[in-house]
């Protein structure tokens with residue numbers, strides 16, 4: 187079955203949809219049983235998509251979980267109220283006091299804050315590593331290293347990691363690998379084929395695709411799924427049937443939306459690359475972006491999210507650039523149908539284990555489904571304001 191067909195079929199088995207086309211929204215806290223035998227069966231199989239209690243999910247959740255597993259290649263999928271909860275739930279499932287965590291230095295900022303403000307006080311030591319470290323990560327491993335966390339491409343700066351090389355080293359040392367695979371969605375990168383143990387999606391982004399639902403998923407391979415499932419249940423993570431329905435609905439257009447985001451973003455990125463004010467464009471599909479060879483090897487394509495660095499400009503010039511846009515709005519997310527812009531004046535401030543080689547401000551763009559000609563015209567006016 188081809189990918190785009192799988193996006194239409196996944197999680198739409200007869201047991202989930204009956205005679206409808208979409209899985210219905212089944213909202214529940216209490217699940218009722220008529221016999222002790224029914225109750226015993228549900229209790230014995232409560233983590234296996236058998237209705238037991240609202241927190242374990244209903245057929246709406248089970249259909250979506252099955253779809254994510256099929257698309258990513260995982261053995262099981264846990265649902266969370268947002269991507270950040272999928273990150274914290276995954277880390278808490280495999281870490282305890284006294285453990286050492288290797289965290290990629292280009293990680294999404296709130297994940298770094300989780301490590302510093304929640305995990306460190308709990309006695310988990312986080313060490314950040316250069317996103318371009320591959321097999322050499324072995325020299326950072328200690329006897330108490332339990333998890334290596336990856337995010338590829340890296341938030342904001344877009345370095346692509348050598349995921350298979352890191353996974354090989356981790357596996358050889360009995361260390362769990364967790365990949366935040368949000369940028370790729372399940373379509374552009376199949377994480378378990380690269381060797382990861384746990385794959386995270388902020389479904390809030392491309393999977394939902396309309397900037398109106400917060401949802402997270404974490405999937406695991408067979409050897410790690412039982413621990414992830416039980417910890418996410420015991421920590422009380424769950425998601426509403428309505429939000430899961432919207433994410434299930436988003437899956438059906440994910441392929442065509444990503445293709446259009448990719449096409450639009452490449453056109454805008456290539457236009458930016460020739461602007462004299464631009465120092466560099468950080469787009470995984472550009473040979474100049476660190477890890478581009480890994481992108482070519484491990485990814486099926488790109489999406490609407492990339493960054494560029496201006497040669498110069500302080501807060502005032504950046505404000506002139508980003509304010510007054512007709513189509514690009516500032517906002518803390520991405521992956522919807524609309525275009526967004528997020529400035530970062532000092533990238534080095536976000537890094538503690540790797541050098542950021544540029545002085546100028548970075549601007550991250552999410553290229554939406556608008557016509558790229560209009561987006562380029564918007565950016566053209568921004569450069570005029572920025573002068």
Ligand SMILES: Cc1ncc(COP(=O)(O)O)c(CNNC(=O)CNC(=O)c2ccccc2[N+](=O)[O-])c1O
Pocket residue numbers: 268269270271273294337341342366368369388389390391400401402517518519520528529530550
């Ligand atoms: C890789 C990854 N992993 C997890 C989450 C969290 O998902 P959630 O939002 O559903 O909790 C996210 C959420 N992403 N949100 C953002 O990137 C928002 N932050 C920004 O846009 C931002 C803020 C200030 C300065 C610069 C940026 N920026 O990313 O360019 C994610 O990108």
